[in-house]
Amino acid sequence: MKLDKIPPVRDVFSSKMGVIAAAAGSAVGLGNIWKFPYITGVYGGAAFLFVYLGFIALIGLPIMLSEFMIGRKSRSNVFGAFKNLAPNSPWKYVGLLGVAAAVMILSFYGVVAGWSIDYIVKSVTDSFASKSPAELGSMFTQFIEKPGLPIFYQLLFMLMTMAIVIIGVKDGIEKYAKILMPVLIVIIIILDIRAITLDGAKEGLYFLFHPDFSKLTADGVLSALGHAFFSLSLGMGTLITYGSYIGNQNNLAKIALQVTVADTLIAILAGIAIFPAVFAFGIEPSSGPGLVFITLPNVFQQMPGGFFFSILFFLLLTVAALTSSISILEVVVAYFREELKIKRTLATILATVMISIVGVFCSLSMGLFKEQTLFGLNLFDLLDWISANMLLPLGGLFISLFIGWYWGRKSIEEELAKGSKLSRGLITAFIFVLKFIAPGAIAIVFLNGLGVF
Ligand code: TRP
Numbered sequence: 001m002k003l004d005k006i007p008p009v010r011d012v013f014s015s016k017m018g019v020i021a022a023a024a025g026s027a028v029g030l031g032n033i034w035k036f037p038y039i040t041g042v043y044g045g046a047a048f049l050f051v052y053l054g055f056i057a058l059i060g061l062p063i064m065l066s067e068f069m070i071g072r073k074s075r076s077n078v079f080g081a082f083k084n085l086a087p088n089s090p091w092k093y094v095g096l097l098g099v100a101a102a103v104m105i106l107s108f109y110g111v112v113a114g115w116s117i118d119y120i121v122k123s124v125t126d127s128f129a130s131k132s133p134a135e136l137g138s139m140f141t142q143f144i145e146k147p148g149l150p151i152f153y154q155l156l157f158m159l160m161t162m163a164i165v166i167i168g169v170k171d172g173i174e175k176y177a178k179i180l181m182p183v184l185i186v187i188i189i190i191l192d193i194r195a196i197t198l199d200g201a202k203e204g205l206y207f208l209f210h211p212d213f214s215k216l217t218a219d220g221v222l223s224a225l226g227h228a229f230f231s232l233s234l235g236m237g238t239l240i241t242y243g244s245y246i247g248n249q250n251n252l253a254k255i256a257l258q259v260t261v262a263d264t265l266i267a268i269l270a271g272i273a274i275f276p277a278v279f280a281f282g283i284e285p286s287s288g289p290g291l292v293f294i295t296l297p298n299v300f301q302q303m304p305g306g307f308f309f310s311i312l313f314f315l316l317l318t319v320a321a322l323t324s325s326i327s328i329l330e331v332v333v334a335y336f337r338e339e340l341k342i343k344r345t346l347a348t349i350l351a352t353v354m355i356s357i358v359g360v361f362c363s364l365s366m367g368l369f370k371e372q373t374l375f376g377l378n379l380f381d382l383l384d385w386i387s388a389n390m391l392l393p394l395g396g397l398f399i400s401l402f403i404g405w406y407w408g409r410k411s412i413e414e415e416l417a418k419g420s421k422l423s424r425g426l427i428t429a430f431i432f433v434l435k436f437i438a439p440g441a442i443a444i445v446f447l448n449g450l451g452v453f
Pocket of ligand 1: 026028030032229231232233235238324325327328
């Protein structure tokens with residue numbers, strides 16, 4: 001293994017499997033299982049799904065490869081990466097944008113992960129038994145509006161995230177991601193089978209796969225773009241940071257493709273588990289952030305072994321959230337560590353405390369501070385909206401411009417020659433997308449979504 005350019009203080013993933021597991025672990029999380037179904041429901045189903053898939057293939061995949069390239073070439077945190085590769089230029093502020101997005105995302109992400117922990121406890125104590133869909137709905141709402149317990153679980157989750165990040169990339173991140181992800185996929189497939197055999201399941205599949213593009217709004221298209229970034233962990237330097245830990249012998253293009261496919265499949269599988277059940281149990285598909293937490297307990301109730309499956313599901317959802325949250329925190333930690341020149345432990349504690357404080361207010365904005373809104377959104381929704389629909393697409397825009405225009409063909413070919421063998425045609429297509437298609441599409445969707453046209 002050639003580790004020539006890597007300074008000895010930086011971590012490197014120990015194997016190719018480790019790289020894929022960590023990157024897929026980052027991508028697969030609450031975005032796939034909680035957020036994707038709920039916003040697909042809000043924006044009307046299949047049409048949203050298809051636009052989302054289009055963005056994944058056309059914009060997500062090339063930008064993921066770009067982030068890996070930037071990270072591996074610079075061997076640095078997001079801010080440092082742009083500083084190294086484009087010295088004395090304003091590019092480094094793209095990195096700063098990423099750090100800000102990371103703080104916002106992890107603030108509300110920790111809240112939802114906390115809900116998942118509470119649902120492990122509810123599963124263990126058999127709290128879903130013989131409750132009607134309406135009762136399960138109010139059980140969720142009453143819980144998230146409380147000021148105490150949700151914050152307790154959220155902080156517990158943040159502490160776990162902190163502990164893993166302190167241990168470091170190699171011992172912390174790789175190990176956890178590798179084993180548990182496959183188990184989660186198996187559980188979701190079992191849920192799929194139960195869901196599509198429910199009475200009335202057809203309507204849910206129709207909702208998810210039969211597009212009616214007239215239902216699509218500008219806001220919906222922007223959300224599909226934002227979620228493509230969110231789900232693939234793009235646009236704020238997570239995969240730049242992880243890329244900086246990838247060895248030169250690894251095939252970046254192949255890894256990017258594998259991670260993109262896996263992430264997208266899991267989102268669709270989660271959709272198949274949820275929408276048939278949504279319709280079978282008469283739940284409103286557009287009911288918002290509670291959709292998964294309200295729908296799945298109904299499914300668990302109606303399946304043999306549901307008690308165990310529900311424990312296992314929420315346990316693994318929490319683990320999936322952890323392998324993502326560590327990748328978000330790592331962006332801030334790597335930045336603090338290398339730019340403020342402080343130790344990993346101190347950097348991690350500092351970042352965790354900062355994010356947890358904002359997070360507590362996100363949690364309170366579901367209940368106590370429900371009425372405090374901006375543009376009609378509470379703090380939780382506002383941070384989600386700004387980060388996913390503004391900061392990540394903007395980050396993606398700059399990353400594509402950076403690779404497409406600033407780097408140029410020679411550097412791209414050089415970086416891709418390490419470990420990958422892309423044909424000249426593919427490289428040309430890649431550059432064309434980054435130069436014109438991705439920035440153009442992002443700019444149009446963004447301005448359109450903000451109502452500029
Ligand atoms: N992709 C993760 C999920 O779907 C969340 C996540 C991790 C993320 N790193 C990110 C989102 C970076 C945006 C940017 O749950």
